[in-house]
Amino acid sequence: xxxxxxxxxxxxxxxxxxxxxxxxxxxxxxxxxxxxxxxxxxxxxxxxxxxxxxxxxxxxxxxxxxxxxxxxxxxxxxxxxxxxxxxxxxxxxxxxxxxxxxxxxxxxxxxxxxxxxxxxxxxxxxxxxxxxxxxxxxxxxxxxxxxxxxxxxxxxxxxxxxxxxxxxxxxxxxxxxxxxxxxxxxxxxxxxxxxxxxxxxxxxxxxxxxxxxxxxxxxxxxxxxxxxxxxxxxxxxxxxxxxxxxxxxxxxxxxxxxxxxxxxxxxxxxxxxxxxxxxxxxxxxxxxxxxxxxxxxxxxxxxxxxxxxxxxxxxxxxxxxxxxxxxxxxxxxxxxxxxxxxxxxxxxxxxxxxxxxxxxxxxxxxxxxxxxxxxxxxxxxxxxxxxxxxxxxxxxxxxxxxxxxxxxxxxxxxxxxxxxxxxxxxxxxxxxxxxxxxxxxxxxxxxxxxxxxxxxxxxxxxxxxxxxxxxxxxxxxxxxxxxxxxxxxxxxxxxxxxxxxxxxxxxxxxxxxxxxxxxxxxxxxxxxxxxxxxxxxxxxxxxxxxxxxxxxxxxxxxxxxxxxxxxxxxxxxxxxxxxxxxxxx
Amino acid sequence: xxxxxxxxxxxxxxxxxxxxxxxxxxxxxxxxxxxxxxxxxxxxxxxxxxxxxxxxxxxxxxxxxxxxxxxxxxxxxxxxxxxxxxxxxxxxxxxxxxxxxxxxxxxxxxxxxxxxxxxxxxxxxxxxxxxxxxxxxxxxxxxxxxxxxxxxxxxxxxxxxxxxxxxxxxxxxxxxxxx
Numbered sequence: 001x002x003x004x005x006x007x008x009x010x011x012x013x014x015x016x017x018x019x020x021x022x023x024x025x026x027x028x029x030x031x032x033x034x035x036x037x038x039x040x041x042x043x044x045x046x047x048x049x050x051x052x053x054x055x056x057x058x059x060x061x062x063x064x065x066x067x068x069x070x071x072x073x074x075x076x077x078x079x080x081x082x083x084x085x086x087x088x089x090x091x092x093x094x095x096x097x098x099x100x101x102x103x104x105x106x107x108x109x110x111x112x113x114x115x116x117x118x119x120x121x122x123x124x125x126x127x128x129x130x131x132x133x134x135x136x137x138x139x140x141x142x143x144x145x146x147x148x149x150x151x152x153x154x155x156x157x158x159x160x161x162x163x164x165x166x167x168x169x170x171x172x173x174x175x176x177x178x179x180x181x182x183x184x185x186x187x188x189x190x191x192x193x194x195x196x197x198x199x200x201x202x203x204x205x206x207x208x209x210x211x212x213x214x215x216x217x218x219x220x221x222x223x224x225x226x227x228x229x230x231x232x233x234x235x236x237x238x239x240x241x242x243x244x245x246x247x248x249x250x251x252x253x254x255x256x257x258x259x260x261x262x263x264x265x266x267x268x269x270x271x272x273x274x275x276x277x278x279x280x281x282x283x284x285x286x287x288x289x290x291x292x293x294x295x296x297x298x299x300x301x302x303x304x305x306x307x308x309x310x311x312x313x314x315x316x317x318x319x320x321x322x323x324x325x326x327x328x329x330x331x332x333x334x335x336x337x338x339x340x341x342x343x344x345x346x347x348x349x350x351x352x353x354x355x356x357x358x359x360x361x362x363x364x365x366x367x368x369x370x371x372x373x374x375x376x377x378x379x380x381x382x383x384x385x386x387x388x389x390x391x392x393x394x395x396x397x398x399x400x401x402x403x404x405x406x407x408x409x410x411x412x413x414x415x416x417x418x419x420x421x422x423x424x425x426x427x428x429x430x431x432x433x434x435x436x437x438x439x440x441x442x443x444x445x446x447x448x449x450x451x452x453x454x455x456x457x458x459x460x461x462x463x464x465x466x467x468x469x470x471x472x473x474x475x476x477x478x479x480x481x482x483x484x485x486x487x488x489x490x491x492x493x494x495x496x497x498x499x500x501x502x503x504x505x506x507x508x509x510x511x512x513x514x515x516x517x518x519x520x521x522x523x524x525x526x527x528x529x530x531x532x533x534x535x536x537x538x539x540x541x542x543x544x545x546x547x548x549x550x551x552x553x554x555x556x557x558x559x560x561x562x563x564x565x566x567x568x569x570x571x572x573x574x575x576x577x578x579x580x581x582x583x584x585x
Numbered sequence: 586x587x588x589x590x591x592x593x594x595x596x597x598x599x600x601x602x603x604x605x606x607x608x609x610x611x612x613x614x615x616x617x618x619x620x621x622x623x624x625x626x627x628x629x630x631x632x633x634x635x636x637x638x639x640x641x642x643x644x645x646x647x648x649x650x651x652x653x654x655x656x657x658x659x660x661x662x663x664x665x666x667x668x669x670x671x672x673x674x675x676x677x678x679x680x681x682x683x684x685x686x687x688x689x690x691x692x693x694x695x696x697x698x699x700x701x702x703x704x705x706x707x708x709x710x711x712x713x714x715x716x717x718x719x720x721x722x723x724x725x726x727x728x729x730x731x732x733x734x735x736x737x738x739x740x741x742x743x744x745x746x747x748x749x750x751x752x753x754x755x756x757x758x759x760x761x762x763x764x
Binding site: 145 | 614623671
């Protein structure tokens with residue numbers, strides 16, 4: 001094992017001030033920066049290019065805004081998402097026209113599917129050039145139409161302050177999501193005068209905050225009468241800042257709580273009412289509880305297919321209460337008896353008043369009896385390879401549940417969801433709806449910038465991390481102490497698992513080679529560690545934590561370890577594969 | 586605003602049939618694009634989409650004719666409401682409304698058949714609005730069924746060209762308005 005010295009690359013911010021420049025006319029670029037400052041933006045992830053040079057030229061006049069130079073625009077969008085998810089604030093990413101803008105597309109789609117507040121600013125060719133197939137011209141409004149909550153193309157520089165105010169309002173309110181602002185170069189350079197935006201007034205946009213009291217009372221009656229209720233805790237609880245109300249609600253009615261991927265942490269994992277993770281790779285006892293429940297109370301989740309499995313066999317005996325701020329989610333996938341449209345925090349506040357104090361010892365005991373104990377954080381002396389789920393338990397134990405884990409997509413993500421035991425929602429940041437590989441590393445950058453004091457671990461696979469590797473340079477340039485834990489099994493593991501279980505072990509194009517991650521880390525000026533012996537896992541984690549700067553750890557895990565339980569694709573959640581089929585033979 | 590407790594699968598669910606949505610939208614660049622993109626992406630089966638000025642300045646009225654069941658219609662309404670430019674969606678399937686379409690039909694004609702075509706047109710309340718040496722243009726306004734019947738009647742003469750507007754619709758009586 002080699003430990004490299006962390007090289008500090010001087011940041012632009014510490015560079016000497018450039019010579020004072022002559023006073024320049026006030027332009028759209030100034031108006032944009034001022035509008036961003038007005039929205040409280042202190043961080044932008046971006047990448048310069050032709051159409052946004054006038055904006056970058058002005059950006060240095062606004063020291064309140066820190067700009068983080070990424071190495072590819074996609075990771076600017078995901079870093080902004082990581083920042084947004086860690087802080088609850090709107091993440092901002094910036095790209096030039098054409099390829100810069102199209103590189104943001106996956107991040108915008110990811111934010112749409114995970115209801116993450118994001119403002120994406122794209123440069124555009126000047127208005128006289130639009131429609132002429134000009135250099136670096138792409139119709140990014142058209143491209144992103146189905147993956148944005150809303151989008152604007154600014155035609156008149158005078159509209160800039162208003163549009164920015166509306167964009168931030170839209171991104172962060174109601175059901176949050178990505179909003180794109182496309183700004184032609186001619187607008188950025190157009191002379192204008194400083195002006196404050198009018199109050200945001202959008203007659204076509206009035207999200208419902210308070211739930212219908214009749215429905216809330218109907219829900220309370222069902223909760224009082226239910227014998228085997230289960231709460232499905234979704235992302236909406238964290239988004240609306242409702243964790244206190246949620247806890248009070250489930251304690252008062254004594255409800256078992258199952259978590260969706262983004263619901264994890266909505267109630268501390270250590271809370272007695274928290275039963276665990278649900279869905280395709282959910283804990284068996286949790287899926288069993290939902291399968292047997294007579295009342296399902298969905299708060300802020302959209303009945304995603306990875307959570308429900310085959311939808312007609314989901315919670316077959318249950319009456320369904322669905323709380324969602326987006327009316328279109330109600331009845332979309334699952335039949336709902338009591339729909340409550342509203343913000344989770346307001347609805348829960350009303351529900352706390354409406355439900356009565358209850359205890360349900362038999363139901364909790366029944367679920368507890370199904371529970372499989374979590375894996376130990378320790379490794380047995382006879383173990384030859386690192387068990388990845390024990391590795392999650394070891395990372396969780398070492399960090400005491402205080403660290404932020406960001407994850408890529410795949411097996412490591414599911415192990416981290418199953419065994420990360422999150423005490424707060426912002427400690428678990430992952431790409432859910434879109435399932436975007438490469439998300440973990442840039443999300444860790446955003447989370448670390450949002451919480452400079454926090455310990456941030458990017459939990460990544462050897463496949464996903466090779467998509468976003470260049471961002472190691474961003475980590476170094478920005479001086480971020482992110483710890484990167486690579487779960488290296490030499491495969492695109494989740495696809496390999498499907499191939500093993502459902503495609504006769506035809507490992508078509510899933511074996512994947514990797515660079516020497518230790519040398520690579522050193523090349524970036526980052527400490528690199530490697531461990532393949534289970535006996536050295538704890539020591540290696542401790543060494544990494546003792547290093548003040550960033551660290552890359554190449555964990556050589558058991559190559560063909562699978563994620564269990566697993567609901568076969570298209571199957572019902574009651575039909576889980578609970579362990580390795582070979583183990584039964 | 587609270588959404589009434591519609592339960593998919595309830596007794597009284599109507600199967601897929603012709604539905605009409607009247608949608609009041611802001612006159613903004615790209616609004617037609619947003620609506621059509623949404624309808625395509627969520628696989629709603631659109632039979633026609635018509636847009637024109639409404640009674641209010643700055644707002645246009647779209648008439649969307651769908652082939653959908655109750656659940657899909659409800660989803661279409663809810664999804665349309667998520668578009669910022671959409672002010673009001675009325676599912677006319679639940680109301681008494683008048684739906685009309687304009688069709689211009691060019692039919693082969695000769696001096697011998699001209700009178701017959703005029704007679705057919707009159708039978709359907711339609712008019713011959715252009716006469717050329719070898720064809721006529723018939724202008725017909727009516728329900729889709731009525732226009733279909735007219736087309737059947739003139740088809741033996743040889744239809745050369747058809748241009749149709751798709752359905753526009755309005756509620757009967759005092760109902761409607763932005764509400």
